[in-house]
Amino acid sequence: MQEHPLFIGTAGWSIASRYAAEFPAQGTHLERYARRLGCVEINTSFYRPHLPETYLRWAESVPDAFRFSVKLPKTITHEAGLVDAEAALDKFLQDIAGLGKKLGVLLAQLPPHLKFEMQTADGFFRLLRGKTASHIALEPRHPSWFGHEAESMMKTHHVARVAADPSRAANGDEPGGWDRLRYFRLHGTPDIYYSDYDAESLLTIGRRVAASAAGGAEVWCIFDNTANGHALGNALSLARSLGKPGKEPQDS
Template identity: 45%
Template structure:
């Protein structure tokens, strides 16, 4: 059964009655959904105590996917990232067994270059957990790019809209879907048929993350999936 999540745990008022009424937003979110993607780590660094508090606020079975800081993917464009990545891993350590995949979302301007291998090597030297890569430059469709990802056991993200890897380019069901909304990215809600097609596409143990959060559609879409399971 796929793992259904949203990017962040904000609960719109119009569906608040479908969640627990007591506790923090995260605790209430966790009363219905058992995984979430942390996006705020992309924009700013959090204290270790913050991750510890989040971990304490959810059940033992709950998991957090964590987005890598833009300092790694954007500012340094995946060059000389060993120190920054090590710091990131130390920061999120309090999540413990509740830590899920790490999301490496690269900027649209970042083309594939064999030199990027040093970044992936640094990541694997530091961490052997699940890392998923959301590339957004078409050069990442090359055979060399795919070979490098496989070498370091990095899973490709299927994104919608899909700027790089299309659905028919996955030999096996993708293990991580990020659904940004269409036609208006981050805002548009998906139809029931679209949601069903995504549910059928993702690996049985894969993550399906709704990132169309700007107008509150993500939670509603996630609940639609849960109702169909």
């Protein structure tokens, strides 16, 4: 049976001191991180632009098989509400072009107040899909995005709906949309961004992730419970349990 891509990582690549021994001693944080985990989610792009040279440098510093997920800027998702966003979208795509083949996913997280409106959503994702062949993951947070019309729109444009924990809506913890990509974003429960996932929770997450991969999808599992540094430990534990750890650290 063909093995489908399975990527496990965190939002950002900070390495807390308590995990330092799990990583090589030499290199930047990203270089060290990329020796142990296969992907990372860039969240800072949501808040501010980075220079094209920065993305190029990041891409050049990681192994060939490593992949980046990049979050769309808030100017597009939150301020413009997906409307009249072509100029901002073009600028963003130009900035990240240096990631090249190491760009794995474009992530669009919507504000909780943004309701599903077919004309707006269809127009935006038609525009985005016309500009990129990269995978697209969408994390909507208003219940109106979890109905049949929104699901159909996402499938039409090959957009995967994020499976988020904790969920903001019924079935929000289940992946949806285009079924060739499954993207899990684990923010921490019960305290979002702060809570650790215990061993039992990680077993459950592992079963869900493995089942999605066995179903033929490319699977991403991103831990975003970064406030107390738990994300990195959770990602390493899950990667080990699924047989997906990177190279072991080596003494220099």
